[in-house]
């Protein structure tokens with residue numbers, strides 16, 4: 487069948503198309519509802535531009551096959567190039583700097599590197615615990631922003647960010663950086679869902695503010711890099727050290743300084759917003775279901791609150807719990823894939839070069855593969871579950887292929903360690919027991935701020 491025959495939302499208007507079905511503020515949550523109504527693949531036509539959304543697990547799995555499908559730099563990702571330039575996340579795969587940076591940085595995400603980052607990550611868990619012990623009413627959004635930024639700063643750049651614990655030796659300007667970054671993410675997300683006529687006008691009007699924000703963000707990361715160069719301490723193995731001192735094993739070239747700047751900015755953005763989103767979902771579920779946390783504290787985490795590198799690796803139930811958070815609320819709710827050759831998706835012909843939006847948020851809740859309780863949070867769903875590439879259960883919170891998340895092990899070690907430490911030290915409750923989890927979209931899917939109360943266990 488032809489693409490024009492794909493199901494589409496009700497209320498199509500001549501010329502304009504499916505404009506009434508656009509939700510500028512919660513686009514992927516709305517598309518997930520549309521998947522339930524319209525089926526595993528549907529279209530949305532806006533002024534003649536057709537977006538194809540794939541929300542069924544089986545069809546989504548088909549697009550993960552690298553032989554037939556590749557990655558596309560479109561949507562919010564393309565808009566973020568304005569801020570993150572040729573950093574890993576936003577570089578085109580054919581840009582030689584992408585391969586060069588990926589090769590130089592890969593050792594920075596090895597098992598040996600995680601072992602080396604462990605103490606820096608533990609120091610953040612300790613600072614956060616000390617803060618909660620003093621002030622039990624916790625603004626989760628604020629504290630997870632602080633914790634995840636401190637982790638990437640302390641472990642990745644040997645730099646304190648001034649958001650937690652002793653702020654004496656920290657870089658200044660982190661709050662301004664966060665403000666600028668937040669506005670850039672909001673713009674990238676919202677402008678992607680602008681109508682074709684309104685988009686360029688809004689883009690023009692917001693340009694001066696956006697340029698100011700980009701300049702603020704760049705100045706901040708340049709300070710971090712210059713401080714490190716001035717200290718003469720570049721010949722080390724954290725991420726910044728690798729970028730400043732290591733030649734690419736393939737070409738022998740080191741990264742140009744403006745690319746190092748784009749990479750540092752990318753790691754600060756990609757490394758904190760997504761990880762904070764995951765931590766917030768996890769803390770919400772723990773606070774809403776204290777029995778789950780009590781059970782973990784009494785069993786797997788009984789030896790806490792401090793865990794060595796090897797102990798963190800073995801926290802299987804905490805990791806299963808994290809996977810369930812990533813399944814229901816993937817911080818990256820979807821990504822674009824492009825057909826390398828003509829493809830058949832659910833009986834529709836997708837011509838070579840055509841992009842589709844793969845909606846993980848819907849596919850990871852597809853009852854056809856995840857069962858009738860697909861929409862329910864089940865803390866132990868992943869215990870003993872071994873998902874492989876051939877598994878029909880679509881689960882792709884880290885993306886797929888050569889452009890998948892380089893920070894996956896980093897984020898997993900960090901969140902397992904932080905949750906292990908926090909659960910074993912504190913009993914968590916929602917400050918407002920009736921508070922529902924509400925997700926906002928800013929290129930990532932992240933909970934709206936909420937408050938919990940943390941009571942020491944012993």
Ligand code: HEM
Pocket residue numbers: 557563574575576588638752753756757758760761764816817818821822882883884885886888889890891892893894896897
């Ligand atoms: C790429 C998710 C944490 C750095 C990606 C992609 C996804 C993702 C889905 C692929 C996007 C696409 O195909 O367009 C996540 C999630 C995280 C997380 C869910 C946490 C829960 C991190 C951390 C870092 C990081 C902690 C760095 C320390 C990156 C980078 C890329 C990437 C640099 C681009 C890789 C490339 O294209 O070569 N991430 N990420 N991420 N992530 Fe993560």
